[in-house]
Amino acid sequence: MQIKFHGHACIQITGQEHSILVDPFLTGNPVAVESAETIQADTILLTHGHDDHTGDAINIAKRNDATVITIVELAAYLSLQGLESVVPMNIGGGASFPFGELKWVPALHSSSAIVDGEIIYLGNPAGFVLQMEGVTIYHAGDTALFSDMKLIGERYAPDIAFLPIGSHFTMDPTDALLAAQWLQAKVVVPIHYNTFSLIEQDGHEYAEKLKQFGIKGIVMEPGQVLDTSTWQFV
Numbered sequence: 489m490q491i492k493f494h495g496h497a498c499i500q501i502t503g504q505e506h507s508i509l510v511d512p513f514l515t516g517n518p519v520a521v522e523s524a525e526t527i528q529a530d531t532i533l534l535t536h537g538h539d540d541h542t543g544d545a546i547n548i549a550k551r552n553d554a555t556v557i558t559i560v561e562l563a564a565y566l567s568l569q570g571l572e573s574v575v576p577m578n579i580g581g582g583a584s585f586p587f588g589e590l591k592w593v594p595a596l597h598s599s600s601a602i603v604d605g606e607i608i609y610l611g612n613p614a615g616f617v618l619q620m621e622g623v624t625i626y627h628a629g630d631t632a633l634f635s636d637m638k639l640i641g642e643r644y645a646p647d648i649a650f651l652p653i654g655s656h657f658t659m660d661p662t663d664a665l666l667a668a669q670w671l672q673a674k675v676v677v678p679i680h681y682n683t684f685s686l687i688e689q690d691g692h693e694y695a696e697k698l699k700q701f702g703i704k705g706i707v708m709e710p711g712q713v714l715d716t717s718t719w720q721f722v
């Protein structure tokens with residue numbers, strides 16, 4: 489399996505038969521290197537409704553006939569926008585899909601969009617645990633540090649965790665260091681930083697600090713692809 493980082497919180501998990509795109513914010517993302525017009529995926533997971541996460545989801549889903557899986561209110565909103573293949577789920581809910589086992593887990597954040605000058609509530613924000621082809625992947629979405637990350641660690645001990653470190657809107661590197669330990673993650677990739685000036689952080693310093701806890705920190709630049717059998721870049 490390969491995991492590509494597209495910048496900000498957007499990753500793409502590609503297995504033998506499926507390609508799952510998460511939080512596809514490409515257009516207007518100053519660090520993205522791939523165009524939303526060419527990206528290919530059969531499934532899109534959205535952690536919450538903020539525009540720097542939903543991004544190009546509608547256009548990519550329509551062009552690829554992809555299924556969007558997300559929290560129920562955001563799913564309903566996307567259906568109203570004309571998306572035909574949308575799967576509504578909620579926090580604590582899990583399901584078996586052709587690509588693997590998906591479980592939505594809490595994230596401590598908010599979720600909304602501004603439409604025609606009005607703020608629209610889009611349900612709770614979430615993270616997820618995806619078990620696919622023998623690899624357990626945790627994407628935290630946008631979140632503050634919360635102690636139930638220990639429970640996610642006890643139950644799933646993810647092979648790889650994608651954790652926001654940007655501060656201002658989410659955890660900072662100090663919080664994310666504790667999160668990585670609580671999650672019992674083997675590999676941690678920092679995300680949601682250095683996209684904008686408000687969320688500047690040193691990802692390499694964070695990765696270095698993970699070492700003292702026996703956790704492998706990997707800093708991914710937009711466009712880089714990680715092979716999960718070796719944890720090396722392709």
Ligand SMILES: O=c1ccn([C@@H]2O[C@H](COP(=O)(O)O)[C@@H](O)[C@H]2O)c(=O)[nH]1
Binds near residue numbers: 538657686687
């Ligand atoms: O550095 C940033 C990050 C985000 N925003 C905008 O704030 C809201 C909420 O974003 P989250 O990252 O989901 O918390 C959203 O509209 C972002 O585009 C920002 O202005 N600067």
